[in-house]
Amino acid sequence: MTGDIELIKQTAIFGGLGDDALTELLSAGSVKTPSRGETLFLQGDPANAFFVVLEGWVKIYRITKAGEETVVGVFTRGQSFAEAAAFTAGKFPASAECVTDCRLLMIPSRHLLDRIRARPEIGLTMLASTSQHLHSLMRQIQQLKAHTGAQRLAEFLLSLAPVESGACTIALPYDKALIAGQLGMKPESLSRAIARLKERGVRVKQNMATLSDVEQLRDFFEQERAEVLRTRG
Structure with a gap:
């Protein structure tokens, strides 16, 4: 994971964290190498982790009542996903599948919540970074529609x-x-x-x-x- 640190630092959710806080969060992280077509989690599964894409592409999708697949988003190198579900330790609201071979950083939800309880400033910083990223995404959506x-x-x-x-x-x-x-x-x-x-x-x-x-x-x-x-x- 050492060679991926600079990329991880640039991920929106980690953007405002200092080196010591980031090191604490990554201490329980692990790198996974799922293959194309592999399911990472299904809609309704316990949200036991969130992910950062180090290489490859991942799609997030939901299945409608009619049984049709609706793509919620596609994530690639330097982007994180499932962090909102990890914050609440609830259930994944959508499913995730690798559309190419991938390298992913997986951080357990329990570890994230433990670190936030021990150091609340970590949670506040991550929340601020996530909020800024959300505003950026909203602007992108508005531009896309135009x-x-x-x-x-x-x-x-x-x-x-x-x-x-x-x-x-x-x-x-x-x-x-x-x-x-x-x-x-x-x-x-x-x-x-x-x-x-x-x-x-x-x-x-x-x-x-x-x-x-x-x-x-x-x-x-x-x-x-x-x-x-x-x-x-």
Whole structure:
């Protein structure tokens, strides 16, 4: 875990903690390496731990009364999940599944609560960090709703691009249905967005996306955003 400390420090929930407090919390933590498709917990299970993604992607989902799966969120390197349930030591309100092979830091809920009882300032600091992160997520959701489908997909691909300019090929981290869910779109809307981005040099085949010009795609995203702001202003 030593090599992951800097990443863990940057995780939103740990952002305000000092080194000594962080060391206390991590003392009972363990690194798990679940495989793609492995279930971490199910909706209704006792919330006995929370997690930080060190590598890979994890989806959080709920099953509706109609038996349909609804994706609540997708988490990747440097992000934490299930901490709210861990704070209450209640039950997980949703299920979690690895959509790729993963490395995860798991911290037991009981240890977290014990540390907070012993040092209440740890809980207050984590609460403040979580609150700031929640406000940031709310802003992101508002921005997402203001974006067109093509904008959302362009921004997603740009976030995965390994270069700032020129051409590149991206291995999509999970299937298109999950990408659509994460971007707040239906699968057919995602297909239309992919078709629209073809004229911007984007080609998507199975789990691979090819960008002919990253800067061109970024320019498209910025132009679309400016147009949306203009029409809504």
